[in-house]
Each structure stands twice: as C-alpha cells, then as structure tokens.
Amino acid sequence: MHQIKIVRNILLGIENLLLHKLRSLLTTLGIVFGVGSVVAMLSVGEGASKEALDSIRKLGSNNIIINAIKSIDDEAASTTRTRMSIYGLTYKDHVRVVETFKTIRQAAPVKLIRKEGRLRERALELRVVGTTPSWFELVQRPVIAGRVLLPSDENDRVPVAVLTEFGARRLLATENTIGQPLRIGGDYFEVVGIVKSESGQASNIQIPDQEVDAYIPISVARTYFGDVISRRTAGTREREMVELHQMIVQVNSTEDVEPTAKGIENMLKRFHKKKDYHISVPLALLRQAEATKRTFNIVLGSIAGISLLVGGIGIMNIMLASVTERTQEIGVRRAIGAKRRQIISQFLIETVVLSIIGGLIGIGMGVLVPSLITYFAGMPTVITLESIVLPLVISFGVGIIFGLYPAVRAAKVDPIVALRHE
C-alpha cells in the first residue's frame, strides 16, 4: 500500500514535470552536464589508468628487472679507437643474487645478441636471447606450437631455438612447422617451439620480449657467441664485453619486492665500480600509477562536484520560482486537507525526479562522449558500473538537498493568503 502510494506520487511528479517539458529540461540541464562530465571524466581517467596498470602488470608485479646500461664514463671512453668497454651484469652477479636472497623464487639471466637468422632463403634480423627455462615462467606468453626451452637443453648445450609468432611467420612462412634448421651467424639451431609475443613500452620499462626474439639456451649462447661483441661504425671499431644484459627476478610475494630490490641494489653497488645497471620495480611503478590515478580522481571529482553544485542551485532556483508560481495550487491543496509534509514530499519528489532524469540523460551523454573520444582520439576509455551508479546516487542527493528548501517554503504557504492569490 505504501509502496503503491510512493509510485503514484512519483508518477504524478513526472506528469507535472511533463506539463512544462521545455522548462523541466532547461532546469535539469545543469545536472545533465554535471553528471555527464562526471561519467565521461571517470571513464577517461579509468581508461588511462587501466592502460598503464595493465602494461605494468604485464611486467609482473612480483618481478624485479635489472638491466645492464653503459655508464657515462664508458660512453666517453669508447671514443678512443679499439678500446673495449666492459660493463653490465656478470654471470657471478646472477649466481650471487640467487644464492643470497631467500625471497627469490626464480631468476632468469638474459644475454642478448643481434644476429641475422636465416632459414633457407628467408632472413630476419634477430634479437637472440640467451636465457634459461625460467624466462618462460617469468614472462608468461602462450605457447603456440612445440615447446619452450628445457633444463636439459641448458645442461646439455643443445642448439635449439624458440621463435616468436612474428619470427615464425617471417622465417617459416607457410611451412608453419617446428623442427626446421635455423641458421644464426654460422651455427644451426633446431626450431623447437613458437610462442606469442607482446611488444611495447610499459610506462618507462621496456617489456622484456620483442617480436624479433629467438630464444636459445644461455649456455649455448655463451659457447657459440662469447661475451664480446664488436661493431664497426663509421671507421671506428667498437668492442663491448657484456656478460648479461638483463636479469629478471621473481620474488615469492609482493611484500618481498621492495626489500629484495633494495638488497640487490646494495649488493651490486659493492661489486660494481661503476653504476652500469639499472633496477626497475614494476610494483613501484604500479604504486605510482595508482597514486597518480587517485590525484586525478580528486581533481576530476572537485570539478564534477562544482558543476553538480551549480546544477543543483539551478534546480533550486527554478523550484523556488515554481513554488511562487504555484502558490494558489498549494493553497487549494492545503485547504482540501493536504498536510504540510504531503506538500513537502510533492515538491521534493518533483525535484528528485527532475534531477534523476537529468542524471540519466547525463549518464547517456557521459557514456556517449567517451566512445567518441575512443573513436576519434584513440584514447582508451572504460565505463565501470561505479561510474554510472555513483553519478546516479549523486543526482539523487542533489535533488534531495536542493529540493528541500523550496519544498519547505511551499509547505509554509498559508492557505488563506494563497487562496486570495489571483
């Protein structure tokens, strides 16, 4: 019975608002734009942060990535001819790190060699990645065909290679089968598997795999290609000696990430005279991205709040005018026997219905705008349930808050005076 009455009151409110369609629409415009901007901003913000967070997660939130870098001193030194620059991580570093930290679950050393790969008449400039089977567990990519590297490959120094989907398409072409002989430099490798690859940048960290990768056991890489790379550029001969280009370390739990990274840093500092390494912690970036998102949300929230405030004041203004305009109606209702609170609820329902309708139109607009942004600007946008429910709740609240004063004013109308109101 009570619910029926509320539904009826709401219907009557809608009916009344429909009598002044244009005015109602104009009144609620502030809410429309307020809510619309909330939804649009939330979804753009959510999209931007989701993209950042996704790519950081791709790096693994329990991972620590250590990259070899050429220090600045070395850069300068290399201008002298035929000097060899020695930098980067060493095999010893790898062993030491793994043995020292109990928190480390596994670690993959990475040795990179740029070489051309040939398969019969097809050729592709490869990034040969000498690594251990751990690599495939740390950088989880689906296996498309065959297998990944095995510990036995590593121990027995079997010349096998795992290609990426991209590499396989280029080199194996239509013969999309494994077991083909791939020539890298002067040596033959058997292609044993094909994995999917991701490429791109996650915040500032290059994600570990590339499309032109060929994975071979690190022991094989060491014996076949050695640690010295020579490059001839513009008459100078440049030689570099790098044992390991990268190390990917996975710790047992998220809490271990930062202390372990700190520990590794301290250890490397002791054994390296120059800072020829860089430690990146995806988790730290994740935290940073989350903090940025929070700030972003606060700023957007304030802007949206102000626009909703303006919208609410707009509604209140019109409702006050409406109360004045409808003084006679209020008086008649009171004379007939309407109680004050019935008048209050009548006007309050009208305001709330008005602001919720505004909210719904605003949500429609707010959903439309992000998809246009995605379409034209290519920016990712995400519409969450929260970004729809929240503005709806807010517009309800705005209706109540800004409708209360006009409604109370309406209830205070003296029927005697109102009935003389011509």
Added chain:
Amino acid sequence: MKHEVVSNSNAEIVRLENAHKIYQMGTQDVNALAGITLSFTRGSFWAIMGPSGSGKSTMMNILGCLDHLTSGRYILEGQDVSTLDDDSLSELRLRKFGFIFQSFNLIAQLTVQRNIELPLYYLGWDGGRSAERARVLAQKIGLEERLKHRPAELSGGQMQRVAIARALANDPQIIFADEPTGNLDTTTGEQILQLLVELNELGKTIIMVTHESYIAAHAKHRLYMLDGLVERIDGDD
C-alpha cells in the same frame, strides 16, 4: 442570548464561544472577530453577510479550520478544535469539509477528473475507486463528458460545478462557499445556487459568505456581521 440560534446539542454542528480573532496590521491590532458566540445546526444553510472588513471572511476561515482563534472556543461536532495543531486541522478539513471559492481555485494543470479526485488522493483512495467516484460526481453536475478536459477549456459556470464536485468528493459534513457566484453571470450564478440548495436538501450543512442579499436569500438563515460582531440574524423558520 437574542442572536443565538437555539438548538439542542445533537443537532448542533458548529459552535463559537466568545470567539476573538485579532490581526496585527503594522502596529495596529484589528479585531476581525470581537467576541462572537453562535451555533449552527446540522443541515442548516447559512449566509454570512456584511460589508468589507466586517469580519465575514475571517469567520469563514475560522469555521473552515483554515485559521486559529486568538481566544475563545470553537466546538465542531462536540469536539473543541481551537487548540488542535496544523496536521489535525488538515485532517479535519480533509474528512469533514468541502470548499467552494469565488475564483473556483481549480488546479490549472490537472484535468477535471484529477481536480475532482484531489481530496480522495489525500484520503489515500486507490486510482480505480477515485476515478469511479469522480465519474459519478461529474455525472451529477452534468460534466461527465468533460472529465479529460483542463479547467481552461471550461466556462466559469462549468468550472464552479467542477469545484462543487470536488467539494463533494469526500462526502463532507459542511460545505463552505466563499462568494460562489461572484465571478459568474446572474443566470449561471442562479444555477450554482440551485445546486447548493439541492445539496442542502440532501442534508448537507452549507455556510456561504456573500455580500449580495439576493444571493443570501437562497439560504435558510442569514447572519449579518459588522465590525467583528454579529449585527443581526434572520431566518426562514
């Protein structure tokens, strides 16, 4: 008391005892009712008359529970209502009274049907039952065809008939009519008055304010006011 209509308590519907109503107009106090004692019987038809400022409108507002007395007592059907709060007075108006005004006071944006249904809405009647009641009442006043029209599409006489239907919707004890023919031409006014007479014959108590004696002539009793006091009373019986 010479001016008191003598009645036994069963037949009595309203009684004022030494009723005072004082308005503040700036710094001056205006005695709109200056100590009135009177009593109306159930089923009577009263016309309250008097020049502007005589207190007849105030009398109507007090009797209609739209206003409070400054002092004195108002007994409605044996119950002292002079100290009731706003909600209780609203409830009284809703259940016992019907109002008819000079300017009809229909709600412009509502259809004839919705206007007639208004008291039923506040009484909490459901839609179907209200609609049926509205239809029956519209039939009585001969405006059944106009239920879906809005007041602006009706003539003055039709509007007043709708107002009467609205006043009857809650089956009131007393109908208050404030200059009901003031905005109507003589012929239409006559029809409206005839309607009131018929209602009175059906047993409704009617209290009408007017300043025209030919209109007051339709009532069974006339009460003349002057300066907040009852000047004289006359009646057909």
